[in-house]
Amino acid sequence: xxxxxxxxxxxxxxxxxxxxxxxxxxxxxxxxxxxxxxxxxxxxxxxxxxxxxxxxxxxxxxxxxxxxxxxxxxxxxxxxxxxxxxxxxxxxxxxxxxxxxxxxxxxxxxxxxxxxxxxxxxxxxxxxxxxxxxxxxxxxxxxxxxxxxxxxxxxxxxxxxxxxxxxxxxxxxxxxxxxxxxxxxxxxxxxxxxxxxxxxxxxxxxxxxxxxxxxxxxxxxxxxxxxxxxxxxxxxxxxxxxxxxxxxxxxxxxxxxxxxxxxxxxxxxxxxxxxxxxxxxxxxxxxxxxxxxx
Numbered sequence: 354x355x356x357x358x359x360x361x362x363x364x365x366x367x368x369x370x371x372x373x374x375x376x377x378x379x380x381x382x383x384x385x386x387x388x389x390x391x392x393x394x395x396x397x398x399x400x401x402x403x404x405x406x407x408x409x410x411x412x413x414x415x416x417x418x419x420x421x422x423x424x425x426x427x428x429x430x431x432x433x434x435x436x437x438x439x440x441x442x443x444x445x446x447x448x449x450x451x452x453x454x455x456x457x458x459x460x461x462x463x464x465x466x467x468x469x470x471x472x473x474x475x476x477x478x479x480x481x482x483x484x485x486x487x488x489x490x491x492x493x494x495x496x497x498x499x500x501x502x503x504x505x506x507x508x509x510x511x512x513x514x515x516x517x518x519x520x521x522x523x524x525x526x527x528x529x530x531x532x533x534x535x536x537x538x539x540x541x542x543x544x545x546x547x548x549x550x551x552x553x554x555x556x557x558x559x560x561x562x563x564x565x566x567x568x569x570x571x572x573x574x575x576x577x578x579x580x581x582x583x584x585x586x587x588x589x590x591x592x593x594x595x596x597x598x599x600x601x602x603x604x605x606x607x608x609x610x611x612x613x614x615x616x617x618x619x620x621x622x623x624x625x626x627x628x629x630x631x632x633x634x635x636x637x638x639x640x641x642x643x644x645x646x647x
Contacts, residue, residue, distance in 0.1 A: 492575065
């Protein structure tokens with residue numbers, strides 16, 4: 354088993370796993386679970402902030418932790434910190450890339466399947482940049498996941514990212530409170546108390562912005578190559594995930610087992626806002642749908 358440390362939370366126990374080195378790189382995987390989980394799900398964060406601010410936001414008197422909400426529905430819930438995020442250090446290059454991140458997600462899925470003690474393959478939920486990483490992984494390792502859930506998905510399948518010159522040293526820019534609060538745009542979707550708590554958690558977990566290169570690797574995303582069951586969750590007011598992008602991706606998916614749900618009044622951060630119960634209902638409803646095979 355991995356090295357781990359337990360941290361008491363308001364609802365469940367947070368466990369920190371240190372995954373065996375992948376190309377010499379340690380990855381941090383967080384876990385919360387119910388006593389007898391019926392299935393596993395792995396959450397993957399966005400581009401700027403890591404797992405705990407995004408998926409385990411703790412606010413006294415309020416409920417915003419997606420991990421706790423899914424544990425309450427009977428799941429073992431994992432959240433991966435990619436390289437340079439949260440409790441996972443950067444590798445020697447100092448950079449993340451789409452391809453490397455997709456393989457790190459794959460390594461975490463393999464670890465969960467071997468070590469969770471729960472039957473069945475994990476489902477994957479990717480948020481924002483995590484959605485595109487999750488798609489690449491699903492295209493290349495469809496046998497490792499039971500379902501793909503995408504929220505805040507941003508890349509139109511017809512868009513092309515032009516390769517840039519090889520960058521020099523990573524800039525390692527400091528993160529800011531303004532950036533941490535920028536995804537909360539829908540009026541009344543979340544309290545100021547919760548936004549302030551998120552800003553504090555984000556700056557503590559990720560004081561330096563993680564750097565990415567070779568973004569042209571996102572061009573490999575092809576919805577026709579996604580064969581696993583797929584759920585799209587779109588925030589109605591999310592400027593990063595417009596309806597045109599969702600429709601183009603959804604209509605071309607290579608699986609007929611698919612669904613698309615819009616969070617009314619939600620924005621890019623609807624997974625932790627006041628409509629979170631509806632978000633969780635969409636996730637659980639899809640994962641536990643009756644499946645008819647002919």
